[in-house]
Every structure is written in structure tokens, then in C-alpha cells.
Amino acid sequence: MALRGTFTLLCSLAVLSSAGAQNATLLQNCASQTQLLKRLSADLKGAVECGETLPSAWSPQETAALVLSMRSMTDTLHRHQLQECQGxxxxxxxxxxxPPGGGLVCVTVDNKRYCKPLCSHGYDFAFIRRSRLYDECSEHTAYKWQTQYVGGNKLAVCSEASIQVSGAKSAYFPKDQDCLTTKSSIQLQSGVIEEFTAELKAEGVQGEPQSACLVCG
Incomplete structure (x- = not known):
């Protein structure tokens, strides 16, 4: 079982991080891509649980090749999840x-787009924004983000910090629950979105929330 899991893991990483004709060849050697994607998360968790014992029999070249494939796959998945708020x-x-070191929760209400930056534990906002929970983009703002930064689409910067004092209490992910950990749980993600929509209603933003999403930096 362990060998099969490791083989599937390696096939999954290779398929997801390769392209073109090489990709087609790998797909012929492995199971279907859909099956690989479904099993990839479980196989990765199994590999992590094996700890230091998993790569002990691998050569330095095999270990480096796996690290390279995982890095390529991580970059691909990160770019993919950044697109989830598009449209x-x-x-x-x-x-x-x-913002790197944090995330962004967004929702549309009455054809107005609202986004709330959040910083992970160990990070804080570069500017004071305790009373600034979110930023808006709408016809009223000429379809530009009302941001503390001049021009562009940067709403906030999360900088490394030992204490978190620049933002509201709800603008930070808990200590052991960063953005990706939150997003990996439908309950945790829904909690962040529901908290944001409640804050909007408290600010007088009325209407049915649509196109809610959470993306991680």
C-alpha cells in the first residue's frame, strides 16, 4: 500500500508539473488525471505522515527531482487558486x-465589489486600518479600488511582525489557522465569508451577497 501510494504521488506530481507530449506520455503510464487529482491530497498526507523515513532510501538526485516537481506543482496550484475570484x-x-502573508475575502452586493484583506499570524498591516475593514470597487468609485495605496489594485500589505495592532480583530487569521488552512475547510472558509457579510450589513450594506470567495497570498 505504501509503495502504491508513493508511486501514485510521484505520477501525480509528474503529470501536474509537466506539459506537452511528455504530459501525454505520463498520463498513459499513470491512471486517469481525474483519479490522480482525487488521490493526490490523500497521498501527500500519507507521505507527510511517513516523515523522515519516506526518502531515506532515495538518492540525492531522486529527492531533488521530487522537490522540484512539488515546487512546480505548488506554483501551478497557487496561480490557479488566485484566479478563483475572477469574473x-x-x-x-x-x-x-x-497580500502575501495573508489573504483576501471578497463578495459582491448590489453590483458593488467589496474585498477585505486579512493577515496571517506573525504578520501585520503596513498601514493602520482598524476602522477600515474593507475596500470597495463600483460605479461610485469609477470602477477603481478605494485603497490606502495610490493607484493600482493593492489593498494592503502584510509585513512580518511580532504583534498585530494595525487592523481590526477580525482582520487576522488565528495563530494555527492561516489562509490555506482556512480555505482547506469548507466550514472555516464559510465562517470567514459569513463574518465579512455580517460586517458589511452592520456598515449598512444591504443586499444579497454574490460571488463570495477567499484567495490566499
Whole structure:
């Protein structure tokens, strides 16, 4: 079982990080891509649980090749999840930049796009924004983001910090629950989105929330 899991893991990484004719060849040697994607998460968790014992029999070249494949796959998946907020109304609004070291929760209400930056534990906002929970892009703002930064689509910067004092309490992910951990759980992600929609209603933003999403930097 362990060998099969490792083989599937390696095939999955190879398929997802390769392209063109090489990709087609790998798909012939492995199971279907859909099956690989479904099993990839479980296989990766199994590999992590094996700890230091998993790569002990591998050569330095094999270990380096696996690290390279995992890095390529991580970059691909990261770019993919950054696109999950695209296409939301109003479409004239540019995509807001997601702060590294944090995330961005967004929702559309009454054809107005609202996004709330959040920082992970160990990071804080570069500017004070305790009373600034979110930023808006709509016809009222000429389809530009009302941001503390001049021009562009940057809403916030999460800088490394030992304490978090620049933002509201709800603008930070918990200590052991960063953005990706939150997004990996439908319950945790829904909680972040529901908290944001409740904050909007408290600010007088009325209407049915649409196109809600959470993206991680």
C-alpha cells in the first residue's frame, strides 16, 4: 500500500508539473488525471505522515527531482487558486491584489465589489486600518479600488511582525489557522465569508451577497 501510494504521488506530481507530449506520455503510464487529482491530497498526507523515513532510501538526485516537481506543482496550484475570484460583478473592476502573508475575502452586493484583506499570524498591516475593514470597487468609485495605496489594485500589505495592532480583530487569521488552512475547510472558509457579510450589513450594506470567495497570498 505504501509503495502504491508513493508511486501514485510521484505520477501525480509528474503529470501536474509537466506539459506537452511528455504530459501525454505520463498520463498513459499513470491512471486517469481525474483519479490522480482525487488521490493526490490523500497521498501527500500519507507521505507527510511517513516523515523522515519516506526518502531515506532515495538518492540525492531522486529527492531533488521530487522537490522540484512539488515546487512546480505548488506554483501551478497557487496561480490557479488566485484566479478563483475572477469574473465577479462588476466586471469593470480590476482584480484586487492578494497580500502575501495573508489573504483576501471578497463578495459582491448590489453590483458593488467589496474585498477585505486579512493577515496571517506573525504578520501585520503596513498601514493602520482598524476602522477600515474593507475596500470597495463600483460605479461610485469609477470602477477603481478605494485603497490606502495610490493607484493600482493593492489593498494592503502584510509585513512580518511580532504583534498585530494595525487592523481590526477580525482582520487576522488565528495563530494555527492561516489562509490555506482556512480555505482547506469548507466550514472555516464559510465562517470567514459569513463574518465579512455580517460586517458589511452592520456598515449598512444591504443586499444579497454574490460571488463570495477567499484567495490566499
Amino acid at each position: 465577479a460583478e462588476p466586471t469593470k473592476c480590476p482584480e484586487a491584489e492578494v
